[in-house]
Amino acid sequence: MADLRILSLGAGVQSSTLALMMERGEVQKPDACIFSDTMSEPKAVMDWLEWLKTQLSFPVHIVSKGNLRQETIDAATGIGKYKYVTIPVYTVNAETQKKGLLRRQCTSEYKILPVNKKVRDLLGLKRYQHVKKGTEVEMYMGISYDEVTRMRTNQVKYIKNVYPLVDLKMRRQDCINWMENYGYPKPPRSACTFCPFHSNEEWLHIKQNKAEWDEVVELDKAIRHGTKRPEDEIFLHRSCKPIDEIDFEKKDDQYNLFENDCQGMCGV
Numbered sequence: 001m002a003d004l005r006i007l008s009l010g011a012g013v014q015s016s017t018l019a020l021m022m023e024r025g026e027v028q029k030p031d032a033c034i035f036s037d038t039m040s041e042p043k044a045v046m047d048w049l050e051w052l053k054t055q056l057s058f059p060v061h062i063v064s065k066g067n068l069r070q071e072t073i074d075a076a077t078g079i080g081k082y083k084y085v086t087i088p089v090y091t092v093n094a095e096t097q098k099k100g101l102l103r104r105q106c107t108s109e110y111k112i113l114p115v116n117k118k119v120r121d122l123l124g125l126k127r128y129q130h131v132k133k134g135t136e137v138e139m140y141m142g143i144s145y146d147e148v149t150r151m152r153t154n155q156v157k158y159i160k161n162v163y164p165l166v167d168l169k170m171r172r173q174d175c176i177n178w179m180e181n182y183g184y185p186k187p188p189r190s191a192c193t194f195c196p197f198h199s200n201e202e203w204l205h206i207k208q209n210k211a212e213w214d215e216v217v218e219l220d221k222a223i224r225h226g227t228k229r230p231e232d233e234i235f236l237h238r239s240c241k242p243i244d245e246i247d248f249e250k251k252d253d254q255y256n257l258f259e260n261d262c263q264g265m266c267g268v
Contacts, residue, residue, distance in 0.1 A: 002138040002160075004122060009033040009060065010117055012044045012190035015142030016052055017175035018165055020139075020184060023056050027164045030140055032059040032122060036114040038106070039067040040192040042212055048187050061122075063114040068106060068192060069219060076226025076234075085223060086110070088196050091232045092240040099240055102227075106192075116156055131158050138162050146171040196220050196236050203237070204248040217244045 007022065007030040008204045009015055021027045033056065035049060053060045068087070075082035088104035119137055137159045143150050144165045165175070179186060191198070193206050194216045207213045220236045220243040227234055236243050 002136045004119070004137045004180060005030040005138040006115075006119060006137060007033040007140045007141065008142070009035040009049075010142055010190045011035070011041070011049045011052065011187060012142070013172060013175045013179070013187050014144045014147075014165060015190070016048070016184075016187040017170075017178055018140065018184070019052060019056060021164075021178070022058075024182075027140075030058055032061055034118050035062045036111045036116045037062050037064040038069075038110045038192055039064060040069040040194065041190065042193055042206070042209065045187040045190050046116070052187075061118055063118045065110045065114050066217035068110050069194060069215065072194075073219060079096070085226050087192075089223060089226075089234040089236060090196060090238050090240050091227065091234050093229075094231050094233060103233070104267045116159070119156075119159065119176065136160060140164060144172050145169045145176060186253070194236055196238070200246075200248040200250065203243075203246070207248065217242075220244070 005028065007015075007019060009019060018027065020035060022029050037046075049060075049062075066175055071080075071082050072087055074080040075085050080133055085102060086105040086109055087102075088106075089102050091100040091102060092098070119139075120131075123131070123135065123137070125131065135158045139154060139159050140162050141151075142165065143163050145168075148166055151159060151163055151166065170178070176186065189202065189205075191202075193212045198206065205214060214237070222234050224235075233240070235241065239246060
């Protein structure tokens with residue numbers, strides 16, 4: 001029997017469905033939920049999270065490492081303590097036109113680590129205190145059956161990732177149907193407004209909110225020369241063009257980067 005059961009909570013369809021299934025007793029209830037806030041989610045996501053909290057009888061803890069958007073700008077412009085950009089931006093060499101993709105570290109630093117730190121708090125552990133031998137934490141993840149490539153073994157030895165939706169063979173559409181059958185509203189997609197893994201369709205959706213879109217454009221311009229190689233420029237969009245100059249109505253052939261690279265902590 002696990003010492004602690006935690007739902008790693010996102011605000012998207014799969015994670016919300018899992019949380020509500022737990023509330024209704026269809027899946028083992030957790031001791032608590034943990035949501036890691038990058039302070040860069042769309043307002044609709046944070047509004048949804050506040051609503052979701054009213055539907056759950058178990059605690060929802062909101063943790064944060066900091067403001068990912070502002071810290072990305074600081075890193076790219078050499079301000080403050082942040083020395084490198086952690087989001088997976090696209091690069092292009094001004095001389096050779098060779099394109100690349102920077103390593104994605106934002107999920108680990110702004111999602112996984114804050115959640116794991118809160119798990120230690122809930123276990124009653126102080127800083128640097130060792131975990132008691134035999135301690136086991138079950139970490140429930142909102143990944144659906146059609147996203148099995150996102151399943152991972154937790155890097156923390158005493159934490160075991162559990163995937164109830166995969167066990168139940170529930171796909172994303174099944175989650176949407178479940179929500180509709182019980183009269184729940186459809187959740188928004190959970191991801192940072194400026195995430196480089198957005199499809200053109202998602203960029204177009206972000207663009208509908210002027211305030212959030214203006215922040216995306218500002219960020220895209222601010223990070224342009226944020227690498228250690230002066231001959232490289234970086235962009236939020238895979239075309240390596242300024243985000244405000246792109247026609248998002250054009251056919252998008254980008255494969256699902258969330259499914260292939262993110263681990264269920266965002267983009268659901």
